[in-house]
Amino acid sequence: MPPARSGPNLSRIATSLGVSVATVSNALSGKGRVSEQLAERIREHAAEMGYVPSQAARALRTGRSGVIGLVLPDIANPLFPKLAQAIEFAATSAGYGVLIADSRGNITAQTEAINRLVERGVEGLVIVPRRATRISAASCPVAVIDTASTPGNTVAADHWQGGRDIADHLAELGHKRILVIGNNPESNVQNDRVGGIRSGLRPDMQSSTLWVERLERENGMGCTLGLAEKVREGYTAFAALSDLQALRALTELQRDGIVVPDMASVTGFDDLIFSPVITPSLTTVAMDMATIADVAISSLLKTIQASGSREGVLVSADTDRVPMQLIVRQSSGPADPARIDPTKLDLTSQTENS
Amino acid sequence: MPPARSGPNLSRIATSLGVSVATVSNALSGKGRVSEQLAERIREHAAEMGYVPSQAARALRTGRSGVIGLVLPDIANPLFPKLAQAIEFAATSAGYGVLIADSRGNITAQTEAINRLVERGVEGLVIVPRRATRISAASCPVAVIDTASTPGNTVAADHWQGGRDIADHLAELGHKRILVIGNNPESNVQNDRVGGIRSGLRPDMQSSTLWVERLERENGMGCTLGLAEKVREGYTAFAALSDLQALRALTELQRDGIVVPDMASVTGFDDLIFSPVITPSLTTVAMDMATIADVAISSLLKTIQASGSREGVLVSADTDRVPMQLIVRQSSGPADPARIDPTKLDLTSQTENS
DNA sequence: ACGCATTGGTTAAACGATTAATCCAATCCG
DNA sequence: CGGATTGGATTAATCGTTTAACCAATGCGT
Numbered sequence: 001m002p003p004a005r006s007g008p009n010l011s012r013i014a015t016s017l018g019v020s021v022a023t024v025s026n027a028l029s030g031k032g033r034v035s036e037q038l039a040e041r042i043r044e045h046a047a048e049m050g051y052v053p054s055q056a057a058r059a060l061r062t063g064r065s066g067v068i069g070l071v072l073p074d075i076a077n078p079l080f081p082k083l084a085q086a087i088e089f090a091a092t093s094a095g096y097g098v099l100i101a102d103s104r105g106n107i108t109a110q111t112e113a114i115n116r117l118v119e120r121g122v123e124g125l126v127i128v129p130r131r132a133t134r135i136s137a138a139s140c141p142v143a144v145i146d147t148a149s150t151p152g153n154t155v156a157a158d159h160w161q162g163g164r165d166i167a168d169h170l171a172e173l174g175h176k177r178i179l180v181i182g183n184n185p186e187s188n189v190q191n192d193r194v195g196g197i198r199s200g201l202r203p204d205m206q207s208s209t210l211w212v213e214r215l216e217r218e219n220g221m222g223c224t225l226g227l228a229e230k231v232r233e234g235y236t237a238f239a240a241l242s243d244l245q246a247l248r249a250l251t252e253l254q255r256d257g258i259v260v261p262d263m264a265s266v267t268g269f270d271d272l273i274f275s276p277v278i279t280p281s282l283t284t285v286a287m288d289m290a291t292i293a294d295v296a297i298s299s300l301l302k303t304i305q306a307s308g309s310r311e312g313v314l315v316s317a318d319t320d321r322v323p324m325q326l327i328v329r330q331s332s333g334p335a336d337p338a339r340i341d342p343t344k345l346d347l348t349s350q351t352e353n354s
Numbered sequence: 355m356p357p358a359r360s361g362p363n364l365s366r367i368a369t370s371l372g373v374s375v376a377t378v379s380n381a382l383s384g385k386g387r388v389s390e391q392l393a394e395r396i397r398e399h400a401a402e403m404g405y406v407p408s409q410a411a412r413a414l415r416t417g418r419s420g421v422i423g424l425v426l427p428d429i430a431n432p433l434f435p436k437l438a439q440a441i442e443f444a445a446t447s448a449g450y451g452v453l454i455a456d457s458r459g460n461i462t463a464q465t466e467a468i469n470r471l472v473e474r475g476v477e478g479l480v481i482v483p484r485r486a487t488r489i490s491a492a493s494c495p496v497a498v499i500d501t502a503s504t505p506g507n508t509v510a511a512d513h514w515q516g517g518r519d520i521a522d523h524l525a526e527l528g529h530k531r532i533l534v535i536g537n538n539p540e541s542n543v544q545n546d547r548v549g550g551i552r553s554g555l556r557p558d559m560q561s562s563t564l565w566v567e568r569l570e571r572e573n574g575m576g577c578t579l580g581l582a583e584k585v586r587e588g589y590t591a592f593a594a595l596s597d598l599q600a601l602r603a604l605t606e607l608q609r610d611g612i613v614v615p616d617m618a619s620v621t622g623f624d625d626l627i628f629s630p631v632i633t634p635s636l637t638t639v640a641m642d643m644a645t646i647a648d649v650a651i652s653s654l655l656k657t658i659q660a661s662g663s664r665e666g667v668l669v670s671a672d673t674d675r676v677p678m679q680l681i682v683r684q685s686s687g688p689a690d691p692a693r694i695d696p697t698k699l700d701l702t703s704q705t706e707n708s
Numbered sequence: 709a710c711g712c713a714t715t716g717g718t719t720a721a722a723c724g725a726t727t728a729a730t731c732c733a734a735t736c737c738g
Numbered sequence: 739c740g741g742a743t744t745g746g747a748t749t750a751a752t753c754g755t756t757t758a759a760c761c762a763a764t765g766c767g768t
Contacts, residue, residue: 009754020718025756032757033716055475056419057754059410060723067453067474076439078627081430084438088456097453097474099421102442120421120451121409222630244628247601252633254608273432274598274628276576279606363724374748379726386727387746411724414753 008049017045028053059121067097068300069117073110073130075102078244078272079287083145086293087126094301096123105130124300124315131187141307143300143315145292147189152314155295155322157287159189159269162324163196165285166239166267169326171202174335175237175265178207179230181249182241185211190241193269197239212245225249228256231264236335243268243275243284250282250331261333271327280330291322362403371399382407413475421451422654423471427464427484432598432626433641437499440647441480448655450477459484478654478669485541495661497654497669499646501543506668509649509676511641513543513623516678517550519639520593520621523680525556528689529591529619532561533584535603536595539565544595547623551593566599579603582610585618590689597622597629597638604636604685615687625681634684645676 014021019038026032027042034042059065070087072080084100091098101117103109110130117125124141129150143154150156170178180197182190194209201207216223227238227249238253240246246268250260258264260280268275271286299317307313368375373392380386381396388396413419424441426434438454445452455471457463464484471479478495483504497508504510524532534551536544548563555561570577581592581603592607594600600622604614612618614634622629625640653671661667 010756011754021755022719022757023717025754026717029756033714035716038716052473054414054754055473056410056413057723058756060408060414060725060753061755061757063723065410070454076435076627078432078435080435080438081432084434084454085430085456085458088454089458092455092470097470099451100424100438100442100454101446102439104439104443116446116451119406119409222635224633244631247628248631248633251605251608254605255613255633257611259609273430274601277598277602279578279602279609281576364726365724375725376727376749377747380747383726387744389746392746408724411753412726414755415724415726417753 008046008051009054013042013046013049013051016049017042065121065123066095067099067120067122068297069099069101069114069120069122069125071101071103071110071113071117071125071127073103073105073113074128075104077128079270081273082287082289083128083293086289087297089290090293090297094297096297096301103130123304126296126300131184131189139312141300141303141313141315143296143303143317145296147192148321149192150188153320154299154315155292155317155319156189157292157324158321159192159324160196160199161321162269162285162287162326163193163198164200165196165324165326166269167197167200167205169283169328169332170237170239170265170267171200171205173237173265173332176205176335177233177235178205178237178239179227179235180207180209180239180241181225181245182209182211183245184213193241207239212248225252227252227264228258231258235264237265237267237332240266240268243270243272243282246282246284246331247274247278250278250280260331262336265332265335267332276329283327283329283332285324285326287324288322295319295322362400362405363408367396367400367403367405370403371396419475419477420449421453421474421476422651423453423455423468423474423476423479425455425457425464425467425471425479425481427457427459427467428482429458431482433624435627436641436643437482437647440643441651443644444647444651448651450651450655457484478658480650480654485538485543493666495654495657495665495667495669497650497657497671499650501546502675503546504542507674508653508669509646509671509673510543511646511678512675513546513678514550514553515675516623516639516641516680517547517552518554519550519678519680520623521551521554521559523637523682523686524591524593524619524621525554525559527591527619527686530559530689531587531589532559532591532593533581533589534561534563534593534595535579535599536563536565537599538567547595561593566602579606581606581618582612585612589618591619591621591686594620594622597624597626597636600636600638600685601628601632604632604634614685616690619686619689621686630683637681637683637686639678639680641678642676649673649676 010021010024014024023034024042027034027039028046055066068091088098099117099120099122101113103113118139122140126143126145128145144152145156146153147156147159180194182194184190198207238249240249246266250266253260253264260266268282268284271284275282275284295317300315303313303315364375364378368378377388378396381388381393382400409420422445442452453471453474453476455467457467468479472493476494480497480499482499498506499510500507501510501513534548536548538544552561592603594603600620604620607614607618614620622636622638625638629636629638649671654669657667657669
């Protein structure tokens, strides 16, 4: 037995008004030919009956579900809120719903997640790939948000330029020795960021890179990064490739009595939720998530409309990369080698700075 | 013209095997009466044709979309990744998809978001309400995840008990004066947490509360909290109601030369992504998101099955509240009033601690 | 007044899966 | 041996929308 019918539907409206369902449909969609008066009457009546169209029926008939899938394969990525919010907003504005799927880590789980979404009838996918994962196109258009150097990437923040901005900023502040702190050298995003930073260094500046995951593999998770030692070696700036690493660096430095930014500068990437509220607030480089999401969604939808049936296309957009924006806060300041001398530690309370 | 038919469907399989669609349907769903051999042949053939059932058609026929909605009204809530992950996992395990909707702040937007989801045919909703918002039931079962004292709450972490755990922990460490740091006194969650903390204080302990949003309204966003001053006043422990506030407190203290936990302890709530990796790592109290999600989803689904048609019921679960777990890390330690004397500041490098 | 477009509407056929209702053996049993 | 049961499959109706095709007026130019 089919479930008890509940809500009003086209035919209910139609009989109740003494017209045909087709007319009601036409009136509500504004497509066929219906006199303006009748259309108006129908719309009113539909509204007061609380009519809400059945997406299922519509999807069945038109073959378009009005839903796209969002695949987030990085476990609990702290960028997730902003991204999901931006994608959801862009999609909603375009009249689409967003189904999420999170394949925790695991590549096979990623494939499964994609399949699940496809089975649910998504018209397209937005995928933020797990690092170094190549997306083997599913059976529907796929937009990839990663970084410009990833093959098949649709749109992404210009991580390279963001890196250059950081380098420029640190150069202007007079820093000569910079330690780049990354998580994993296999991340395309992080590599682009490092590349950008290096490309922005002046001839008299030098940098080296610390990969945290590698260090943790030797010394255990959550081990100290030994940054105070680096300060003693003459590093005056720590450029983390993510705010998470920056935060880790910052707290470790502070804990070891290094005042930021007086004695060392710290910068990050992504402008995560905590970045503006810590002390000192974090100088970082932010993605324009709204624009990225807009570009991704709009080009995805364009591709969907173009490709009649469900082919597995990788979507490409006009705008390949979206500029990142440097946000200068309190954690970066002029390099002042004099202060590195441990005897000059100035630790009087600074509570009252605004 | 209906879009070009692409994938294989039941009737395609049926004709290609010389049987009826009904038989194919029965074989694949295991419902009707089909001989085992034929069923096996059908399954094989369906698989090699790459058959994937049309959710739209199924939804239309059965009235069940196989999708639930997740509404996250708090802007970019840092808890979001864990929550979404847990909900998605629980729902997926039950064969359901998850549609997200984020109403940024705005209450009317929240209603709109709910409507959008309902129009998309979700069978039920999981809502994490914006603070102090009462959920006026939509036209489908709704599970609310907030806190036990919220009217209509379905399931949530036992924030009160979490607070008591924190108080116990600090009591054992010998702290006498505790400053509770919250964001907004209108949050049910935060109030329960404060209540828990207060209830766990020993007779010889005292606490007061600092509401950050209120302070920021006077002194501007991102203003200093003046915690160093509090230390001088004799406070030895700062119990933040969220890791975000704890982080803010911790960095401010460190910046002002207060060594944590030697001179003051800091604790948080929620075990956010950054909490284990900062220095010192943060003592906090974690929600059991997996269990919360399981309970929410399973009782939601139970209600869905029970309520034949789409009524707006608030789901209730057997387990009202899920225990929180205290995670003791480095940011909390024994109270030692002696060290509060600024002349005894010990600031030799501590880089080598593991 | 006749053909021809235009306007405003109706009919009916899909879309693909589910499922109640049949139907046709073959088997069972007293 | 005849009526009842059962296993195995088919028929056909249905979910609610969309949309191509069709039809009945009316208006209009010649």
